Amino acid sequence: MVSDVNFGWSSTIVKVILGATKTNGGTRRLSYQIGGGTTLPFLEGTPDFSGPLIAFEICDDPQNWSSIVRNYCQDIVNDCGEWAHAADSVYGADMIRLYLTSTRQRNFSDIASVGKTVESVLSKTSLPLIIEGSNESTIDSEVFLKCGEAGEGERLLLGTAEAGRYRSIAAAAMAYNHSVIAQSPIDVNLAKQLNILLKEIGVARDHIVIDPYTGSLGYGFEYSYSAMERIRFAALKGDADLAMPVICSAIDSLTVKEVRDAEPAIQDDIAVQWEFTTGLAAAAAGAEIICVRHPRTIPLLRKAFTNLKSEKTDMGGQ
Amino acid sequence: MALKALDIYKLLPRKNCKECGDPTCLTFAMKLAGGKTDVDLCPYLDDAAKAVLGATTRPPIRLVKLGIGERSFAVGEEFVLYRHEKTFYHPPGILFKISDTQTTEDIQAITTRVRDESFTRVGVDLRFNGIAIENTSGTPDTFARAVETVEKIADLPLVLMARDPAALSAALMHCGTYRPLIHAATPENYKEFCALAKNHSCPLVIKANNIDTLAQLAKDCTANGMQDLILDLLPESLQAFIVRSTTIRQLAITRAAPDLGYPVFLDASVMEMPDAAIALGIVKYASVIISYPLSPATARAALTLRQNIYTDPQKPIQMNPGLYRVGDPKKDAPVLMTVNFSLTFFTLQGYLESTRVPCFMLIVDTEGLSVLTAVAAGKLSEMLVKDSIKKFAVEDEVSHRKLIIPGYASPLSGRIEEATGWKVLVGPRDAAEISDFLNEEWKQ
Ligand code: B12
Ligand code: SF4
Numbered sequence: 001m002v003s004d005v006n007f008g009w010s011s012t013i014v015k016v017i018l019g020a021t022k023t024n025g026g027t028r029r030l031s032y033q034i035g036g037g038t039t040l041p042f043l044e045g046t047p048d049f050s051g052p053l054i055a056f057e058i059c060d061d062p063q064n065w066s067s068i069v070r071n072y073c074q075d076i077v078n079d080c081g082e083w084a085h086a087a088d089s090v091y092g093a094d095m096i097r098l099y100l101t102s103t104r105q106r107n108f109s110d111i112a113s114v115g116k117t118v119e120s121v122l123s124k125t126s127l128p129l130i131i132e133g134s135n136e137s138t139i140d141s142e143v144f145l146k147c148g149e150a151g152e153g154e155r156l157l158l159g160t161a162e163a164g165r166y167r168s169i170a171a172a173a174m175a176y177n178h179s180v181i182a183q184s185p186i187d188v189n190l191a192k193q194l195n196i197l198l199k200e201i202g203v204a205r206d207h208i209v210i211d212p213y214t215g216s217l218g219y220g221f222e223y224s225y226s227a228m229e230r231i232r233f234a235a236l237k238g239d240a241d242l243a244m245p246v247i248c249s250a251i252d253s254l255t256v257k258e259v260r261d262a263e264p265a266i267q268d269d270i271a272v273q274w275e276f277t278t279g280l281a282a283a284a285a286g287a288e289i290i291c292v293r294h295p296r297t298i299p300l301l302r303k304a305f306t307n308l309k310s311e312k313t314d315m316g317g318q
Numbered sequence: 319m320a321l322k323a324l325d326i327y328k329l330l331p332r333k334n335c336k337e338c339g340d341p342t343c344l345t346f347a348m349k350l351a352g353g354k355t356d357v358d359l360c361p362y363l364d365d366a367a368k369a370v371l372g373a374t375t376r377p378p379i380r381l382v383k384l385g386i387g388e389r390s391f392a393v394g395e396e397f398v399l400y401r402h403e404k405t406f407y408h409p410p411g412i413l414f415k416i417s418d419t420q421t422t423e424d425i426q427a428i429t430t431r432v433r434d435e436s437f438t439r440v441g442v443d444l445r446f447n448g449i450a451i452e453n454t455s456g457t458p459d460t461f462a463r464a465v466e467t468v469e470k471i472a473d474l475p476l477v478l479m480a481r482d483p484a485a486l487s488a489a490l491m492h493c494g495t496y497r498p499l500i501h502a503a504t505p506e507n508y509k510e511f512c513a514l515a516k517n518h519s520c521p522l523v524i525k526a527n528n529i530d531t532l533a534q535l536a537k538d539c540t541a542n543g544m545q546d547l548i549l550d551l552l553p554e555s556l557q558a559f560i561v562r563s564t565t566i567r568q569l570a571i572t573r574a575a576p577d578l579g580y581p582v583f584l585d586a587s588v589m590e591m592p593d594a595a596i597a598l599g600i601v602k603y604a605s606v607i608i609s610y611p612l613s614p615a616t617a618r619a620a621l622t623l624r625q626n627i628y629t630d631p632q633k634p635i636q637m638n639p640g641l642y643r644v645g646d647p648k649k650d651a652p653v654l655m656t657v658n659f660s661l662t663f664f665t666l667q668g669y670l671e672s673t674r675v676p677c678f679m680l681i682v683d684t685e686g687l688s689v690l691t692a693v694a695a696g697k698l699s700e701m702l703v704k705d706s707i708k709k710f711a712v713e714d715e716v717s718h719r720k721l722i723i724p725g726y727a728s729p730l731s732g733r734i735e736e737a738t739g740w741k742v743l744v745g746p747r748d749a750a751e752i753s754d755f756l757n758e759e760w761k762q
Binding site: 040041042043044185217218220221223225229230233258266269270272273274276277280281284300303304307309 | 561568574594602618
């Protein structure tokens with residue numbers, strides 16, 4: 001048969017568990033396992049892998065959130081519990097990614113509110129959660145500990161660790177058994193270095209998700225696409241420090257010129273196509289969590305991912 | 319699998335006539351052995367020799383040309399599985415599909431759209447590539463009429479999609495000399511299809527939903543004198559497409575299966591999710607993509623993705639450094655400094671044009687890095703700015719000494735002032751706010 005193809009892979013992507021159900025000490029109705037792949041994305045059905053997860057991004061202070069999303073979601077954006085609930089029951093996301101944008105105001109100090117916000121979101125949805133904490137190193141420690149504590153037992157995914165700022169988040173994750181997003185700027189070596197730093201302070205490999213940073217479509221996406229492919233390639237070839245699943249979040253997608261300056265009648269469609277195209281291509285490169293901000297992107301990605309996991313495909317032979 | 323130069327030499331006509339561009343048949347044979355030239359350059363090779371040589375000496379994926387003239391395009395001649403290993407060379411053609419049962423007006427409108435529509439990004443005009451016409455009517459005359467309608471409007475590459483050789487013959491009367499792509503030969507009909515394609519020197523799509531069948535079919539077609547083949551994998555799902563297309567690319571580039579060394583065809587219009595099929599076709603090795611006319615949103619996203627994926631990873635699209643004018647700037651016009659990454663240049667230029675304030679853009683050489691990336695990488699420095707002011711004689715062009723720099727370059731402002739002696743004004747971070755800035759800060 002000519003159709004036998006051998007890439008010479010020797011390793012497997014590490015499995016990471018997101019969310020804990022009652023039996024595992026949490027309150028989520030679902031728990032996902034990502035990773036486990038042994039070849040390029042979608043080349044064969046991996047057991048227990050149900051396709052990439054779609055995470056819907058929300059925040060607790062939406063003043064700087066895209067007006068396209070605010071117009072679409074309406075008042076609900078002012079209550080992140082309700083917003084999370086809608087993402088779960090109306091928009092159909094697999095996960096919720098909560099950005100604690102309130103902590104990014106100047107001189108933020110109301111740490112207690114962080115815990116309350118996380119708790120309210122946990123109570124309004126039973127989907128697994130990703131929590132994005134502060135981005136100011138002076139308050140990182142308190143913010144992340146508060147998030148970790150509020151979500152104790154829930155196997156959250158906490159973000160975002162970077163080369164210069166990873167200790168606080170790692171400490172919170174280890175204290176409460178959560179996983180960590182490790183972000184580096186579009187470079188396979190920097191991704192590896194950061195994973196090594198995390199490993200050295202004790203974060204387990206199966207508690208790390210790599211964020212190679214996604215430049216949005218037309219604004220650096222080609223670099224991110226290749227970074228994801230390189231990470232997957234290195235992992236399958238045996239580099240244990242890169243063998244973690246990848247998350248993709250093209251946060252600039254709704255602000256790029258093509259979307260921002262689009263004719264009003266089709267602006268929404270362009271926003272959705274920008275997210276959809278980026279997310280789908282990233283999944284083909286190896287991303288296993290695709291984050292989106294426009295609710296209409298979710299059913300499109302869902303349908304495509306379903307079509308990508310049909311039963312084992314006939315390659316040739318017979 | 320590769321043949322040695324001497325084996326190849328034995329198959330050549332040995333006329334040493336130099337028409338291939340090489341001094342002797344032997345040097346031509348040596349180049350063929352290294353994959354550095356194309357068998358077709360020797361006009362005296364017989365078909366049998368070409369069939370043998372074709373598969374082993376040409377690039378791992380054959381270059382196939384569609385159409386003639388300005389809008390013609392070539393696909394294939396790819397060498398890698400990952401774009402970061404080198405680059406992808408020939409972006410897939412995306413062609414809009416029409417049916418011969420559509421009204422003449424519809425057919426004209428779609429053809430006109432493909433002829434005229436272009437979406438400009440970073441100074442490049444992105445376009446759809448041609449028209450695929452399907453013989454849904456089943457009638458040769460109707461098919462021929464549809465092809466004629468398209469032909470009258472534009473010289474675009476075509477794909478002729480029909481099962482009936484009679485329909486194809488009728489259509490080829492109108493466009494046979496313009497290298498349309500014929501779709502598609504099967505194990506049952508390939509002899510007739512090859513004959514038609516050969517008669518008109520057209521490339522031919524062969525189709526099968528099984529890779530082994532496809533390889534055999536390719537072999538049969540080359541034995542019938544066909545070389546410009548394209549493979550339709552008839553995927554029943556998006557996953558089937560990725561699996562077969564990746565398998566074929568890998569087998570072809572490693573030369574494990576030379577019979578599969580042809581570009582891949584994808585008819586997204588028959589897939590359950592055409593938009594998704596197009597995006598996956600672009601990233602996963604499709605070379606000719608057929609689709610129903612796309613909505614403006616999908617069209618722009620697809621063209622942008624294609625541009626991204628087919629950009630050489632080693633070379634960002636760059637501008638020549640220099641002093642550029644927006645409008646007709648006078649001696650008192652503002653000077654705005656930025657980097658030579660095309661995306662940055664065109665983004666800023668677009669916003670500057672809409673402000674209607676004539677000005678100069680000083681483009682410095684950051685080797686194609688964006689502002690933020692150049693600052694992070696240390697590629698944007700006060701010395702670079704100083705040298706650029708001198709090199710491009712900016713001091714002769716304006717009577718003032720004020721330089722507007724990007725907001726993201728603000729950490730360099732003091733050092734630039736010191737090195738150049740110019741007063742530095744830190745502009746906004748986002749070029750979209752440049753209009754307000756020029757009206758408030760510059761004009762006061
Ligand atoms: C694609 C990309 C890359 C590509 C390079 C692309 C390129 N040709 O530049 C690659 C992968 C190579 C890369 C590499 C690196 N990158 Co990078 N990269 C990006 C990314 C995703 C997009 C950049 C881009 O294309 N922007 C679009 C252009 C149009 O933006 P721009 O040039 O800034 O122009 C805008 C404004 O500045 C303004 N403007 C421009 N000119 C002017 C002029 C005036 C007068 C005014 C008023 C305004 C103005 O208008 C434009 C539109 O608003 C950004 C993230 C981001 N969102 O920006 C990270 C980013 C810039 N990279 C980053 C880093 C750290 C790096 C590296 C140093 C990492 C490393 N590997 O060591 C390297 C450095 C490069 C090197 N050593 O070779 C960081 C920078 C962090 C910081 N704040 O300093 C970023 C922000 C990512 C992150 N969050 O970590 N990168
Ligand atoms: S054109 Fe053919 S016959 Fe003439 S020198 Fe070249 S290889 Fe020999």
